[in-house]
Amino acid sequence: MIALWPGFRCYTAEEEAASALMHCLKERRYVNAERLNPKSHKKKNAVIPFLTILKKFYDESLGIHGAEPEIQLRTLDGVKQLFVAIPITLNGQKTEFLPTPPLNFSVVNEAKRFSYSEHVNDYIKSCGAQEVDNRLPELANKRNLLLYAGPKGYPHELEVTDKFFPAYCARVTTMLRGYLLIQPHAEKQPYVQQSLDSFLEMLGLLTFDEAV
Template sequence: MPRAALVDLGAFEFSEFERGILECLEGLKGFPRFALANALVHLGKAYVLAPIDMEMAVFRAITAEEEAATSLILVLRQRRYRNAKKLKFDRHVHKLGLNEFIEVIRAHLSSLRGVPNVRLKRKLVRDSKRMTLEIQVGSAWLEPVPPLNLQSRDDTTKQVYFFSREVAARLARDGAKSLKDSLRKIADTRNQILYACERGRPEVVSTDLEQVLGVVRSRVFRFAILIALLFPYRKRAPFVQQAIDAFLKSVEGIEVEMDYWESPPDIA
């Protein structure tokens, strides 16, 4: 039986941008593909359930995000990134925590001065569509190979930066003692929408549901973009390794190497 194209999954209409992302993922195989396909199916069922069972719609949506995160973790393992096996796709804190940590990294990048313009682009490579990243330098657009073949270092120590300032700001905002505690509260959402507690029974307000599904949908496709930027390339990208190590150090307290990949990025 031929496998279904990713763009044919999900009981909702993909945008042109979303379809473009999925077309770049048709070469994805095995467990990572199954997990991503399942994410799309869960997301589609969330939209179907929304008018009749809002709690289960949210549950399906959360599961969609977790499955997309699982697909990313599996790709990182397949590409043999150091410490990728310490990312656990059977732990809610890791799966739901990945997107939160991406927000930590985004806060860091947004704070930098003189950040160049960056754009995603699709191109045809040996009869398959591939997602690439282009960075503007002057009037030229350069393409790191692989994408994210970059690195961020601390201005003071010159060591690889593990986003400590942004993590501290996140903890202050959440009033949490550790990032793991903060992420655990997010992971507990799955149970909170299904089970009663001393304050009463859970209830999803219909006015919130459309926003929730939209947020989760954007997270699923954020993971899809990252997978598309990673899985075609055997060469490991320094910024991806930096993000993995920073996540494990911040969430699990795992000590990692502080300095690696001294060579400049390759440019296509």
């Protein structure tokens, strides 16, 4: 029982970080952000799977070329900010691509907006599910099983292993970084808008043709 209370706090911390990220997008008035629901357990539990999908995409598209993006803390005009530094080779010289603001870029395919639908499907299948709607309620239900333990106690299939806490710390840190890459900048960043639209598309709240 000792491990379960911190376990519940981990689940809650992840959801609160996801909620903060959604509120951030709403406050910065990104298009379609009004479709987000920071109170929905299902939608909050969809944030980390979506970020996992984005990371897999970049690992496959950039990592194989040794171009690993780094999040760095730098000072610009006397203000400390987070930046995304992407190592590149230009005219035979190694340098870095440093967008300002940090997510001021887009992902395109043949000059058209890129869809992550294939990567979403691959992720869902790798989790043993057939549809997003099958996988997300399962994730959200883990928290509820701890919160609403029955008369016989908590469900024994909820194991808290040594990897549990570091994994949730990493999840929360990832979303906090996302927040800090977005919130300080009044300018709407293309990659943020593109990712938001793709997230809503994954949840069935937006179609590819509706997106900006």
